[in-house]
Amino acid sequence: MADRFCMVVSEGSFDKAMMPLIMGNTAASMGMEVHVFYTFFGLKLLKKGVKPKLPGLWRIGTGMMIKKMMKLNVPGYEEMLKQAKELGVNFYACSTSMSLMGVKQEDLIDGTKVLGASKFLDLAADSKVTLFIG
Amino acid sequence: MEKDATLDAKGLMCPMPIVQLAKKVKELKSGQVLELIADDVGAKDDVPAWCHRTGHQLVGQEEEGKVFRFYIRMK
Numbered sequence: 001m002a003d004r005f006c007m008v009v010s011e012g013s014f015d016k017a018m019m020p021l022i023m024g025n026t027a028a029s030m031g032m033e034v035h036v037f038y039t040f041f042g043l044k045l046l047k048k049g050v051k052p053k054l055p056g057l058w059r060i061g062t063g064m065m066i067k068k069m070m071k072l073n074v075p076g077y078e079e080m081l082k083q084a085k086e087l088g089v090n091f092y093a094c095s096t097s098m099s100l101m102g103v104k105q106e107d108l109i110d111g112t113k114v115l116g117a118s119k120f121l122d123l124a125a126d127s128k129v130t131l132f133i134g
Numbered sequence: 135m136e137k138d139a140t141l142d143a144k145g146l147m148c149p150m151p152i153v154q155l156a157k158k159v160k161e162l163k164s165g166q167v168l169e170l171i172a173d174d175v176g177a178k179d180d181v182p183a184w185c186h187r188t189g190h191q192l193v194g195q196e197e198e199g200k201v202f203r204f205y206i207r208m209k
Contacts, residue, residue, distance in 0.1 A: 003187075026149035029156035030187045074147050083153060 002033040004127040006120070009042035010134030013055035014062055014077070017045045020133050021080040021089075027129075028087035035127075037120045039094035042134065043101055046093055046108045052077060085111060092120060135194050135205045138166040144201065148176040152184055155206075159190065162208045167193065170204040177202050 005027045007020050024034045038046050045052060053062045066076060075083065084091075092115040093108055105114060124130050141158045143151035151172045162168055170181060178197075181204045185192040194205035 022149055026152055029149065029153045030184055031156075032187075072147055073145050073150070075150065087153070087156075 002031055003129070004033045004035070004123070005129045005131075006035045006037070006124040006127040007131045007133055008037045008039060008120075009045065010040045010132070011055070012041040012044040012052060014052040014065070015054065016042065016133055017052040017077055018080065020131075021077070021084055023131065024089045025080065025083050025087055028084070028089050032128075034084075034087075034089040035092065035120070035123050036089065037092045037094060037115065039097045040100075040134075043093055043097045043103055046091060046112050047103065048107060048109050050077075081109065135169070136167060137169040137205060138162065140169040140171065143170060143172040143174075143177075145173065147174050148180060150174075151177050152180055155181070155184065156188075159188075159206075159208060164208050166208050168206045168208065170206060171201060172204070173201050177204075181206075 007024065009016060009020050020036050024036055028034045044050060053059045054065060069076065091112045093103070093112050095114050095116050098114065139158070139162060141154060143154055146154065151170070151174055155170055158168060172181070182192055185206060189209045191207040191209065192204060193207050196203040
């Protein structure tokens with residue numbers, strides 16, 4: 001069985017959007033099986049067409065950061081998501097957060113699975129690496 | 135060093151060289167040697183770690199100014 005890598009994402013800002021994808025895509029490229037569980041404010045990162053912003057007052061600097069990243073050849077959020085799917089990264093939406101935030105399955109990017117905490121913990125319990133991004 | 139294919143990942147930042155490397159190895163056969171060229175400082179340790187994890191063999195590593203060259207034999 002491939003080494004498993006599980007992450008929980010609980011914040012929805014730009015930095016918290018990119019980090020799990022950078023980690024996840026790298027891990028998947030290393031042959032690891034990757035599972036990312038989005039909960040609370042992290043959930044909005046899985047909504048179709050979302051454009052995450054930097055947190056707090058940094059929010060207004062988001063465009064500038066994206067431009068800088070483009071100059072450095074760092075792929076944007078959408079591109080990273082596409083890559084993650086190609087690499088077989090698994091995305092999960094927390095079922096409770098969905099009710100809490102009024103998010104429906106059809107709002108979420110294709111391929112997202114709705115999951116409860118137990119199932120995710122079951123996956124995480126047999127995981128070599130677990131990270132919390134929040 | 136002898137090689138069967140080259141992947142030029144210059145100008146790409148972490149994790150792109152590794153992501154492209156993982157894609158590239160799917161095109162190669164066991165025993166073939168891939169040359170990977172990168173200029174992201176992270177690649178220096180990332181590529182050996184990737185080899186260690188995936189089981190492909192790092193048979194050579196060179197550093198020329200800011201450019202790294204890796205030679206990887208497919209498992």
